[in-house]
Amino acid sequence: MLDFHSHILPEIDDGAQSVEESVVMLKMLKEQGVKTIALTSHYIAMDESPDAFLQRREQAYEILKAELEKEADEMPKLLLGAEVYYYPNICKMDELSKLTLSDTGLLLLEMPMAPWGEYTIKEITDLVNSTNIQVVIAHIERAIKYQKKDTIQRLIDNGVLMQVNASFFITKSTRRKALKMLKNDQIHFIGSDCHNVKYRPPKIDEALSIIENKFSKEFVNEFIANQNSYLVK
Template sequence: MIDTHSHLLPGLDHGCPDIETSVRMARAAAEAGVRTVACTPHFLVWDQALIERAGVVIDEVREALTAAGVEVTLRLGFEVDLTVAASVDIESLGRLAIEGSGGAIVIEVPYSGWLPVMEETIFRLSAAGLTPVLAHPERNDRIQKSSDLLVRCLRAGAVAQGTGGSLSGMFGRVTEKTFFKLIEEGHISLIASDAHSVMTEGWTMGPMLTALEGRVPPEDLVTLTETNPALLLKGERPQPVGPYDGGVSWRGKARLPKRR
């Protein structure tokens, strides 16, 4: 698998506290079947020093992983606040894209509320050749009521990336149900960990697969966790799985849906 959203780098945000924890997180990811991790610390305001520091830190973690025998490839990126994406010039924003992806930039979807500038920003980035990746849209209270806002963003050029922990109920029943609904409607292209610690890595990658097994076709599970992330990192636009008829069961007995 390829994890396109993780807070594995130490000391850059509220995620991983130290390199020792980074190694443990990477080892847990490898044991779950992850081979590549995009390290995406929060980028809340324009901070040149953070960009430079992140480049140093990821090299330090790479050295630590090699020494520990952990075979996981790391790529640097950032989880960008919408206000930054809306106000910073395109050339500068390109520096925040996932390393080697040709312009895939992770944009944090807020947990509550909605800024009208979202669609306009996505269109601007997409028109400039960047690929806006919307992180955890299933957690947004407006999208939980209606997926229309997300659909408009996808039409403007974004791709949707859900968080594995949402599938296992770690963010509540409403978020869990919303995630399955977005998959059912054919809006989700990627699933990532958004791991902030060893504990969260444990309940996002392995349980994520368990939560989806029998609920989406096996080939679509591969698409969400392997094929589409690989396309994104090669600079190609991934397509969502689904939509499905009959619904994607999110509680009770698993059942495979039929594609429309």
């Protein structure tokens, strides 16, 4: 299993506030059967340059790696990425491809919680169609209510991928919608979007067991295999 969205790297954003907390979250995910974790710290272009962010991310990763060397058990595989906040004309950012996940070409893009205009939709689909970048929209469930009815499907039809948080399945009031979207192939990745141990811990296993109960073990396995297939460029 893969966790496509996490804030585990220590002291880089509003996620783990110490390397000890990072390790606890990694262990929780390992216990849940997660084999690969995307480390997707927040990147906001207004706050810093991509290179400054990448430097900070490298430092945080080195600290985590050093801490993990003390662990006897094998840990899940870690992929370095970012959750990049969208702004108009982001496609003109020269370093955008440096913010993709490891060597997959996948870019986790956090969109505004507001209606997206045609310009925005075109910019996202142009990115997918005319660059090597494959856009994955972060926790799409948060933005759906602001969009026109057909926007999500239009984006998917144009090659844009969708990520949802495990909580979309776990929360009773949104579960039906989550399962329906999954059945309709509108969800490509599930992420924990974990930030800490106490208030936003990783719960990938809970989401998967809800999916398994509704559909089947085979359905879950197929979804997991499909997720993994995107990691190979």
